[in-house]
Amino acid sequence: MVKAIIKYFLKQLGYELISRKAPAQLYYELDWEFHDLYELAQEKCQMTKTDNTLRRQRHYTLNYLLKNAPLANGEVCELGCWRGLSAYQIAYHLRTAGAKNVFHIFDSFAGLSPFEAADIGQGGQDSTETRRKQFACPLETVADNLKEFSFIKYYKGWIPTRFSEVANHLFSLVHIDVDMYQPIADSFRFFYPRLVKEGIMIFDDYGCTQFPGAKKAVDECLREFHQPFFVPLPSGQAFLIKGLRD
Numbered sequence: 001m002v003k004a005i006i007k008y009f010l011k012q013l014g015y016e017l018i019s020r021k022a023p024a025q026l027y028y029e030l031d032w033e034f035h036d037l038y039e040l041a042q043e044k045c046q047m048t049k050t051d052n053t054l055r056r057q058r059h060y061t062l063n064y065l066l067k068n069a070p071l072a073n074g075e076v077c078e079l080g081c082w083r084g085l086s087a088y089q090i091a092y093h094l095r096t097a098g099a100k101n102v103f104h105i106f107d108s109f110a111g112l113s114p115f116e117a118a119d120i121g122q123g124g125q126d127s128t129e130t131r132r133k134q135f136a137c138p139l140e141t142v143a144d145n146l147k148e149f150s151f152i153k154y155y156k157g158w159i160p161t162r163f164s165e166v167a168n169h170l171f172s173l174v175h176i177d178v179d180m181y182q183p184i185a186d187s188f189r190f191f192y193p194r195l196v197k198e199g200i201m202i203f204d205d206y207g208c209t210q211f212p213g214a215k216k217a218v219d220e221c222l223r224e225f226h227q228p229f230f231v232p233l234p235s236g237q238a239f240l241i242k243g244l245r246d
């Protein structure tokens, strides 16, 4: 009874009571190193109230791909950071791994770019418009959320206006999370040639029917770059690894 009351009040505050003693179905559920980092990132980015299972699983995949990326051979870049939830975890991992690289973040800091015909999915134009504004977060807030990481460089602007500033860099991991057709296609075309061998490119929105432009952009670019090793995941993410078929 007491537990039920505590559970109820925590739920009102946006928290969920999870017992670490409860029988786990999967080793993923017991991966406290991941869950602790994810929850820390949520706190730093004021996102504890919007936690959900699918998002947690997507970040789990991101964390493990990051651990396998050839970080010594290239830098890391994120396209689309919103409040910094994924960026926090990426930066934390880079610091732990002792990587000496700059972590590059590109974002409008004004939400999603205007949608085109390719971007209108289930729920129609209205739902896309609502989400567009929902993802606006000022650069100052993100920089404050991530202030403990001095090696982050921010590029404020609409993709691809500031890409030329990293034209001479090489990348080991590129996380593309900008939802819409044009910036995803622009990001893929710019960063794929700059990805090192065995470098990883992650597409957060590939399988999301709400953002059909993401799948269209990625599928077109995969064909252009001769179908590299590519895996779509049940979470809606997808990733490719460069050079495995050379």
Ligand SMILES: C[S@@+](CC[C@H](N)C(=O)[O-])C[C@H]1O[C@@H](n2cnc3c(N)ncnc32)[C@H](O)[C@@H]1O
Binding pocket: 079, 080, 081, 082, 083, 084, 085, 086, 087, 106, 107, 108, 109, 110, 111, 112, 113, 135, 136, 137, 157, 158, 159, 177, 178, 179, 180, 183
């Ligand atoms: C879904 S959010 C990113 C979420 C973040 N990666 C995370 O896991 O917490 C999408 C982000 O993409 C940015 N964005 C969308 N379209 C953009 C564009 N054309 N140019 C620059 N940034 C864009 C938005 O401002 C927003 O921050």
